[in-house]
Amino acid sequence: MSATGIGASVRRKEDQRFITGKGHYTDDISRPGQAHAYFVRSPHAHATVRGIDTAAASAKPGVLAILTGAQLAADKIGNLICGWMIHSKDGSPMNMAPHPALAAGKVNHAGDAVAVVIAETLAQARDASEAVKVDYQVLPAVVDPAKAQAKGAPQIHEGAPNNTIYQWEIGDSAAAEAVFKSAKHVATVDLINNRLVPNALEPRAALAEYDDGADSLTLWNTSQNPHVARLVISAFVGMAPEHKLRVIAPDVGGGFGSKIFIYPEEVVCLWAARKVGRPVKWTADRSEAFLTDCHGRDHVTHAELALDDNGRITGMRVKTIANLGAYMSTFSSAVPTYLYATLLSGQYEIPMIHCAVDAVYTNTVPVDAYRGAGRPEATFVVERLIEVAARQLGLDPAELRRRNFVKTFPYQTVVASLYDAGDYNASMKKAMDIHDVKGFGKRRRVSARSGKLRGLGYSTYIEACGVAPSAVVGSLGAGVGLWESAEVRVNPAGTVEVLTGCHAHGQGHETTFAQLVSERLGIPIEQVSVVHGDTDKVQFGMGTYGSRSGAVGMSAIAKALDKVEAKAKKIAAHLLEAAEADIVFQDGKFTVAGTDKSLAFGEVALGAYVAHKFPTGEIEPGLKEGAFYDPTNFTFPAGCHICEIEIDQDTGRTEIVAWTAVDDFGVVINPMIVEGQVHGGIAQGVGQALLEGAVYDADGQLVSGSFMDYAMPHAENFPSIKVDTTVTKCPSNPLGIKGCGEAGAIAAPAAVINAITDAVGHENVTMPATAQVVWAAVRKAKAVRAAA
Amino acid sequence: MYNFTFHQPTTLRQAVNLLAKNEDAKLLAGGHSLLPVMKQRLASPAAIIDISRIPELSGVELKGRSVVVGAGTTHSEVANSQVLKDSIPGLAEVPASIGDPHVRHRGTIGGSIANNDPNADYPAAALGLGATIITNKRRIAADDFFQGMFTTALEPNEIITKMQFPIAKKCAYQKFKHPASGFALVGVFVSKRGSDVRVAVTGAGANGVFRVPEFEAALKKRFNAKSLDGLSVSADGMNNDIHAGPEYRAHLVGVLARRAVADANARKD
Numbered sequence A: 001m002s003a004t005g006i007g008a009s010v011r012r013k014e015d016q017r018f019i020t021g022k023g024h025y026t027d028d029i030s031r032p033g034q035a036h037a038y039f040v041r042s043p044h045a046h047a048t049v050r051g052i053d054t055a056a057a058s059a060k061p062g063v064l065a066i067l068t069g070a071q072l073a074a075d076k077i078g079n080l081i082c083g084w085m086i087h088s089k090d091g092s093p094m095n096m097a098p099h100p101a102l103a104a105g106k107v108n109h110a111g112d113a114v115a116v117v118i119a120e121t122l123a124q125a126r127d128a129s130e131a132v133k134v135d136y137q138v139l140p141a142v143v144d145p146a147k148a149q150a151k152g153a154p155q156i157h158e159g160a161p162n163n164t165i166y167q168w169e170i171g172d173s174a175a176a177e178a179v180f181k182s183a184k185h186v187a188t189v190d191l192i193n194n195r196l197v198p199n200a201l202e203p204r205a206a207l208a209e210y211d212d213g214a215d216s217l218t219l220w221n222t223s224q225n226p227h228v229a230r231l232v233i234s235a236f237v238g239m240a241p242e243h244k245l246r247v248i249a250p251d252v253g254g255g256f257g258s259k260i261f262i263y264p265e266e267v268v269c270l271w272a273a274r275k276v277g278r279p280v281k282w283t284a285d286r287s288e289a290f291l292t293d294c295h296g297r298d299h300v301t302h303a304e305l306a307l308d309d310n311g312r313i314t315g316m317r318v319k320t321i322a323n324l325g326a327y328m329s330t331f332s333s334a335v336p337t338y339l340y341a342t343l344l345s346g347q348y349e350i351p352m353i354h355c356a357v358d359a360v361y362t363n364t365v366p367v368d369a370y371r372g373a374g375r376p377e378a379t380f381v382v383e384r385l386i387e388v389a390a391r392q393l394g395l396d397p398a399e400l401r402r403r404n405f406v407k408t409f410p411y412q413t414v415v416a417s418l419y420d421a422g423d424y425n426a427s428m429k430k431a432m433d434i435h436d437v438k439g440f441g442k443r444r445r446v447s448a449r450s451g452k453l454r455g456l457g458y459s460t461y462i463e464a465c466g467v468a469p470s471a472v473v474g475s476l477g478a479g480v481g482l483w484e485s486a487e488v489r490v491n492p493a494g495t496v497e498v499l500t501g502c503h504a505h506g507q508g509h510e511t512t513f514a515q516l517v518s519e520r521l522g523i524p525i526e527q528v529s530v531v532h533g534d535t536d537k538v539q540f541g542m543g544t545y546g547s548r549s550g551a552v553g554m555s556a557i558a559k560a561l562d563k564v565e566a567k568a569k570k571i572a573a574h575l576l577e578a579a580e581a582d583i584v585f586q587d588g589k590f591t592v593a594g595t596d597k598s599l600a601f602g603e604v605a606l607g608a609y610v611a612h613k614f615p616t617g618e619i620e621p622g623l624k625e626g627a628f629y630d631p632t633n634f635t636f637p638a639g640c641h642i643c644e645i646e647i648d649q650d651t652g653r654t655e656i657v658a659w660t661a662v663d664d665f666g667v668v669i670n671p672m673i674v675e676g677q678v679h680g681g682i683a684q685g686v687g688q689a690l691l692e693g694a695v696y697d698a699d700g701q702l703v704s705g706s707f708m709d710y711a712m713p714h715a716e717n718f719p720s721i722k723v724d725t726t727v728t729k730c731p732s733n734p735l736g737i738k739g740c741g742e743a744g745a746i747a748a749p750a751a752v753i754n755a756i757t758d759a760v761g762h763e764n765v766t767m768p769a770t771a772q773v774v775w776a777a778v779r780k781a782k783a784v785r786a787a788a
Numbered sequence B: 001m002y003n004f005t006f007h008q009p010t011t012l013r014q015a016v017n018l019l020a021k022n023e024d025a026k027l028l029a030g031g032h033s034l035l036p037v038m039k040q041r042l043a044s045p046a047a048i049i050d051i052s053r054i055p056e057l058s059g060v061e062l063k064g065r066s067v068v069v070g071a072g073t074t075h076s077e078v079a080n081s082q083v084l085k086d087s088i089p090g091l092a093e094v095p096a097s098i099g100d101p102h103v104r105h106r107g108t109i110g111g112s113i114a115n116n117d118p119n120a121d122y123p124a125a126a127l128g129l130g131a132t133i134i135t136n137k138r139r140i141a142a143d144d145f146f147q148g149m150f151t152t153a154l155e156p157n158e159i160i161t162k163m164q165f166p167i168a169k170k171c172a173y174q175k176f177k178h179p180a181s182g183f184a185l186v187g188v189f190v191s192k193r194g195s196d197v198r199v200a201v202t203g204a205g206a207n208g209v210f211r212v213p214e215f216e217a218a219l220k221k222r223f224n225a226k227s228l229d230g231l232s233v234s235a236d237g238m239n240n241d242i243h244a245g246p247e248y249r250a251h252l253v254g255v256l257a258r259r260a261v262a263d264a265n266a267r268k269d
């Protein structure tokens, strides 16, 4: 292993810039003549808009324009779309309701934009926005997914009777019914996967500029996938053809999924920039972020696990209602279906699974992918079921898992996923050793002496990452392919620029991608720069989400590097006057085998551009290669997290006292970055389990609409986390990478709740398991024990 | 934030005059309660009178059997005051749990008391110690000062200048943090000074900070956590929000009061 190659814990190249405040985020960019946008948003969750009076507001100082949905429609600006078609079990297509960027006659969630004020300054735009008079007729709202389909529930969209988007299923319900009829043991759980607000550090922003000379638009925005944004805004919204629309996502301060989607504000800024003839900037404030960034999760689930007398799982049945909010966001339909139900086999051999998912509209912010997207929800179902089953059967939860682990690979699950490689027992065993599970009983007794309850919970999770084989996702309804592209440009003096269709917003690509180049070309990482996030520089790409940048993005780079090496070898052969077959490339040197004749990589690069010493009719000058890589399968990172907690019985406060994570991410490029990703993921998962919850009241107001009421995890909520890995190489990509970005968030909630329920001795602990929830559970458990 | 005129007096006299002259004026101390609501456009004072540059408003001083703390004394100055650590240690410990270092270096004890946020920490300490709030006009006993959430006895043109805290070595504050805001979901301050025992509760009550006479009576007999066994406060009148219901809050009052008494007793005289 070289000091900066694959497997080295190289310090992140980008951190100097970020930590010293030298990053360039969208809001840092200003264009000459720039005006500011402020959105007029509905204070109501559900209302008819009877009229918008902009006269008084238009007369306010600095106002350039006030635009509404009617003008948007008149200008034929298309609706936002959901790009993944899901069909109901009866074969009918999902009910995708129109989603105009500014409301057309009706608002469907608090925060829905009805108009935009464009003014010289932000303060002027905001002042004027208060003078816009909107005549609302308030309608009753529905916010609870479990109530959305009820008779008499308020109807949100005309084309979606009973607020139902689709009724989807996977597996054979009759066969599952038969399994459960003859089951020896059945474990049951009723779960709410709590709604989360993503809360990236950097709020969303958009800056749009129209060049009337070239008749082209440029959009700077906070996007995880600028090319997808351009595609949608171009092909569906119809703003401008692709070659007349440049999208630049500069430094982006965290996304966690929420910046994948195409939002109304960027569409409106582009449209307004052209209409007003001035660059238009919008940056969300934190309150707006709470009200408009797509939320995550929000499932209501009933699930059952059937087992035989030997503790072998014989079947699983799951019924989920998924809340997609007021409109279908860009990928929302796929999250509770193909990113969820296909993972319900967990790490286990389960011969029969049936899962039915109803997706519903409610008067809430749209829900879409959020770190883990579907897989945390699946893991929570599977890992709660197995834990409850173990307790019911009186078996050690680790033993029940061990008995049911998939042991031979490849393994075809009954829910479409084909697990390619793994060793689940190895990661669980390693985690148990590191955690000293054996010593838990003693630790529990020590806690009891000071009146505290101690619990230990496992989560042996699996996820599908490296999204995704294009043909597979296409057959499942995706509107796009999920390959990735790369271009490797070698400069004459041997430095390298890597252009990638992935986008970094915290992942450290500038470092890890450079490590791959360093490994392959034998040059220091300082000589490598990574270019991303600009549709004028990178031809096309699918962006970053679903832990795909390593497995898919870097595989594309590796493919391009193969081509660079092959061409460089040809050129080196000419420069060294040897046969190509005799050229060996190692440690950054081209050597004629068996001789001491060699050239450094930089010398060959120069030779390629000088082009003096090879026949340019046969070999083109220059050294620049591109590649598209389409994965052959999803990747399946998996592992074992063990959470140990202590509960203060008097207050119900849960303290996490120890955490061990042993993950199998396949080949690891940079262990330090991976560890950081695991830490961050666990923090978000613990946030979901203990602290975070987006709460709407019955009128559809987001009660937890600020950090005063929405509890984010803090450093003080965590012990030092022990992170380790086991490695089975991923056979589905050339680098053997599986991906690590979401694992922590996927594994953590179940580990925490399994630990709390273990400590309390009562299974009904909802997320977030606040002190009050746990206190109530402790009292309930005591009452149950007293009654027994 | 809306526009306003800004004044920065350097004496109390100037501040009082400015307050009298400017209609719809607001005092600005640390700004950590006022500025957030102004930024959200929920408050729109026409004039701001910044009292943070008035030297006579800050400082901690031992005066006979009490400690006088200037209204403009920051949370961090209170926390680091040796005088307070020696004479009213429970008060010096209160600000450690307030916000973050930014908040503690800007926010002031006077601002917190004047604001009387129902989840703020200092109101519990002031009531729990039987402090006297001194203004440019008069002296007000803490028992009369706090009049419900965000409501105090202060008149429109009144400025808190100091607070006088009677010395009480046996005192302690126990706070159960609100998971999101870090304010007190429930906070209990207890003190014992001779035969005077006080138990003051913040965060829990729907009407702001309050005392618990039953607890005080029991503790007067014997200042020991055990004296509170079997006692509880009623859930009636407790706050109810998405973070905690009345029953849980009432329960926490008992738990934290016991812990605070134990902490107070653990102090060396």
Ligand SMILES: Cc1cc2nc3c(=O)[nH]c(=O)nc-3n(C[C@H](O)[C@H](O)[C@H](O)COP(=O)(O)OP(=O)(O)OC[C@H]3O[C@@H](n4cnc5c(N)ncnc54)[C@H](O)[C@@H]3O)c2cc1C
Binding pocket: B026, B027, B028, B029, B030, B031, B032, B033, B034, B035, B036, B051, B071, B072, B097, B098, B099, B100, B103, B106, B107, B108, B109, B110, B111, B112, B114, B115, B117, B119, B120, B121, B122, B154, B158, B159, B160, B161, B181, B182, B183, B184
């Ligand atoms: C992130 C954050 C976390 C916080 N966490 C906590 C916490 O955990 N616990 C807690 O108790 N507080 C907390 N606070 C509030 C903080 O303690 C404030 O500083 C305090 O409540 C107000 O003091 P200030 O000096 O900032 O007052 P300002 O905001 O300047 O003023 C508050 C109000 O008091 C009035 N006022 C100020 N001084 C006087 C005076 N001398 N006489 C009369 N009226 C006056 C002002 O006109 C205004 O109405 C937090 C604040 C923030 C921003």
